[in-house]
Amino acid sequence: MSTAFPMNNKGLLRPLNLRQRTILLIILMSLLVITILTSSLYMDSELLSTNFGSKNLAPSLEHPFGTDWMGRDMLARTLAGLGLSIMVGIFASTISTLISVFLGLFSSMGKTADSIVSWLVDLFLSIPHLLLIILVSIGLGGGATGVIIGVGLTHWAGLTRVVRAEIKQIKTQDYIHISRNFGKSYVWVARKHILPHLIPKFMLGTILIFPHAILHEASVTFLGFGLSPHEPAIGIILSESMKYLSAGYWWLALFPGLSLLIVVLAVDILGENLGKLMDPKKAHE
């Protein structure tokens, strides 16, 4: 039975479905991240150097983000800062994911292991993130390493909880029992039935930790406990610009803050869409 279905939305203006939107977002995101990373890595150091001949300039074609009180180009500083933030975010979320993979799998080994992991998760969730990051960061002597480890050590709890619940739920499924009844070993069942369910969770977890990690890095740095003031981190730029806001130099805070927000939002939306696509029950929406 085929019914003629009127198709009004044809051509480029037709609304994209979730999969197409996500693919488009992935392409745009990758372009953005690659641009930021390459430009911050291969940036001419001249751009970041002081030039008192052009200080406190408002945004113009020559300096799209304006210049600061030492004549440094804010676009260059923002790009360098974002590059740094993204590096910190990638490392920190990878550390967090690795910890949660380990603890999640460890929790499935037995009741004692499970109680230990739940206790650790509750413990870490009960301490405010920021406080712990500051403590770890100071303890490790500050700098990029301190911030990365601090953020990495505090963000695993949520994902571990998700992974633990997921493994528990999968282990009660009938098809796991059936597989065992067919004579398959525990390792085989873990590899073929349990792990494929978890990999999307881990990918998604990493992507969703990433914006948190960036924001926490920026806030710790803003408070003065993170990256050293010599580095052009977004947190440093924002905290320095606070002194000049009252003088009317609004561009010092607006553009770096806005670009950080855009990167964080894009990654967050990307994570949510990927999550929907990977969920077999929501993928067709």
Add this chain to the structure above:
Amino acid sequence: MYLKGENISFGYRKDDLILNNVDISLGSGEVLGLVGDSGSGKSTLCKILAGYEKNYQGTVSIDGKKMPSNAYNPVQLIFQHPEKAVNPRWKMKDILNEGHVVSQDVLSSFGIKTSWLERWPNELSGGELQRFALARALSPETKFLIADEITTMVDAITQVQIWESILDIAEKLNIGILVVSHEKNLLKKVCHEVICLSRINNAGLYNELAFRDMQNASLGGMVPE
């Protein structure tokens, strides 16, 4: 060849036994019915016999030997809800051949179309999935099949088709079947013998009167004769 459960006791709490010293025996090629009202432990007994539930007292054995733990289990259990028995991330052909390669004869006997093999589990109906579950469980290595309310979700005609296929294959492979069902007509048609599991009598021989009472009680006296 006999599948025997002896002195089986099971409870979720120590002082609250669901099964109390139940004895059950199923021979090769035999079709045994099992009835009992809700909560009498039918499904629990099925799980114990198939080795799914391990925390019980008593022994389950095949010809006096204990059940293998890391090899193909000759006792296969089929559930009421086939959608839980398949991994939603596997295609039907992988699900079907997980234990062993299912022959074309079995597939056609259950009316499984070749095009279904390329589908995902959520693209098939409950009845279709149940045929897959049965086809993969009825291998030459299977000696006993435990069918726990397996055709409750399908219409009467499909039920007949499915049971004809099961009985046909079971006869060829000399498989003993334990049928758990509430449907009197089905039990009358397929079983050689029916036993009743109740909290008072445990597993005793089928008692026409007890069965009728149970049916009347559970269906409000609306059982068609």
